[in-house]
Amino acid sequence: MAAYSKGLEGVVAAQTKLSFIDGEKGVLEYIGIPIGDLATHSTFEETVFFLWNGRLPKKSELSDFESSLRARYEIPKGVEDLLHTLPKTAEPMHAVRTLVSSLGLHDPKPNAIDIPSLRDKALSILAQVPTLLAYFHNYRQGKALVRPDKSMGLAENFLYMLNGKKPTAAMTKAMDVCLVLHADHGFNNSTFTARVLISTESDIYSAITGAIGSLRGPLHGGANEGVMKMLNQIPTVADCEKFIQDKLAKKDKIPGFGHRIYKAYDPRATHLKVLAKQLAQDTGNMPLFEKSTAIEAVMNREKAAKGIYPNVDFYSATTYHCIGLPLDLFTPSFVIARAGGWSAHCIEQLSDNRLFRPDADYTGPHAVAYVGIDKR
Numbered sequence: 001m002a003a004y005s006k007g008l009e010g011v012v013a014a015q016t017k018l019s020f021i022d023g024e025k026g027v028l029e030y031i032g033i034p035i036g037d038l039a040t041h042s043t044f045e046e047t048v049f050f051l052w053n054g055r056l057p058k059k060s061e062l063s064d065f066e067s068s069l070r071a072r073y074e075i076p077k078g079v080e081d082l083l084h085t086l087p088k089t090a091e092p093m094h095a096v097r098t099l100v101s102s103l104g105l106h107d108p109k110p111n112a113i114d115i116p117s118l119r120d121k122a123l124s125i126l127a128q129v130p131t132l133l134a135y136f137h138n139y140r141q142g143k144a145l146v147r148p149d150k151s152m153g154l155a156e157n158f159l160y161m162l163n164g165k166k167p168t169a170a171m172t173k174a175m176d177v178c179l180v181l182h183a184d185h186g187f188n189n190s191t192f193t194a195r196v197l198i199s200t201e202s203d204i205y206s207a208i209t210g211a212i213g214s215l216r217g218p219l220h221g222g223a224n225e226g227v228m229k230m231l232n233q234i235p236t237v238a239d240c241e242k243f244i245q246d247k248l249a250k251k252d253k254i255p256g257f258g259h260r261i262y263k264a265y266d267p268r269a270t271h272l273k274v275l276a277k278q279l280a281q282d283t284g285n286m287p288l289f290e291k292s293t294a295i296e297a298v299m300n301r302e303k304a305a306k307g308i309y310p311n312v313d314f315y316s317a318t319t320y321h322c323i324g325l326p327l328d329l330f331t332p333s334f335v336i337a338r339a340g341g342w343s344a345h346c347i348e349q350l351s352d353n354r355l356f357r358p359d360a361d362y363t364g365p366h367a368v369a370y371v372g373i374d375k376r
């Protein structure tokens with residue numbers, strides 16, 4: 001039996017061609033292209049095509065892909081009915097998990113896992129996650145549902161459905177860049193969850209639903225909400241030092257810092273920091289950005305020697321806030337991006353599948369006498 005590694009740290013569980021991470025050097029590539037180049041030049045739709053096909057699309061292929069996505073923005077009527085039965089107080093992550101699962105109930109062939117079927121279902125899920133989230137947000141506010149606008153790309157349409165008005169080009173671009181940066185990231189917990197689930201030859205709805213459950217944890221995708229809550233708790237830039245020192249003295253973890261793989265600056269955070277600054281300037285949120293950099297300065301002094309730097313969640317909090325997303329839609333927005341990455345991993349897993357079934361190191365007793373219920 002291979003050596004036990006708590007949390008599977010350092011264990012290679014499968015091969016992938018999708019994303020490459022060098023945690024020591026702070027490198028992230030999707031199929032060889034540095035993440036910064038994709039964030040600068042690509043779009044979310046193009047990035048997802050790239051992840052699903054292993055190559056960048058030609059113009060006509062991209063436009064076909066975008067058209068197919070737009071044609072699927074609307075959700076099945078039965079799912080919309082279900083949405084109207086959910087408690088308005090439900091957390092959006094719980095709501096989207098339930099609603100994605102319910103999409104499978106309205107698919108006449110939910111179990112089809114041949115690669116063309118998988119891609120087809122993934123396309124619908126990708127197109128509909130933003131609609132599910134926006135509809136749930138409309139519904140819980142007691143407002144009429146803002147129907148998707150097929151003339152818009154995925155990021156623009158999402159913001160439009162949330163707020164009922166067309167976002168500015170700058171907001172659309174910022175949302176789109178966030179989606180590109182969050183689309184894939186090696187064998188993170190939710191991606192691994194999706195691959196474990198699909199490796200049983202279960203269905204893609206189960207795989208994505210399970211992955212959403214994984215992503216909502218505060219040690220994973222939930223950290224961006226933790227960052228925002230922390231920023232809200234700190235009154236001014238001058239209070240950052242004491243706030244962080246007090247937390248570190250109590251051995252609390254600072255949300256948005258540290259990473260299992262990166263022991264250098266997370267390259268996504270590099271990009272998000274620039275984006276957050278620009279958006280904060282444009283939207284009158286510089287105090288928020290300045291609090292973030294003040295926290296980073298304290299953490300840099302205290303923890304950089306241990307390889308603890310801002311991760312993707314740290315500056316995405318300020319970015320999402322400036323885009324105007326409500327706090328509890330930060331992590332759900334991550335679901336939109338990862339729906340692209342998770343699906344790519346399901347396709348890759350089933351293209352050369354082997355059931356995930358690790359061993360456990362049993363540490364309990366042996367040959368224990370059974371004691372009858374009356375004698376316990």
Ligand SMILES: CC(C)(COP(=O)(O)OP(=O)(O)OC[C@H]1O[C@@H](n2cnc3c(N)ncnc32)[C@H](O)[C@@H]1OP(=O)(O)O)[C@@H](O)C(=O)NCCC(=O)NCCS
Nearest residue numbers: 218219220223252253254255256257258259260311312313
């Ligand atoms: C992401 C995370 C779970 C990685 O955890 P991990 O690889 O299991 O690392 P550990 O939790 O074992 O931490 C290793 C050391 O760094 C410290 N550390 C890690 N993250 C820290 C943080 N955010 N703040 C302060 N100290 C931190 C730990 O206290 C530990 O110190 P010790 O060796 O003195 O005990 C962890 O860094 C964390 O909880 N970060 C905050 C949540 C977050 O931002 N998650 C999003 C990740 S993208």
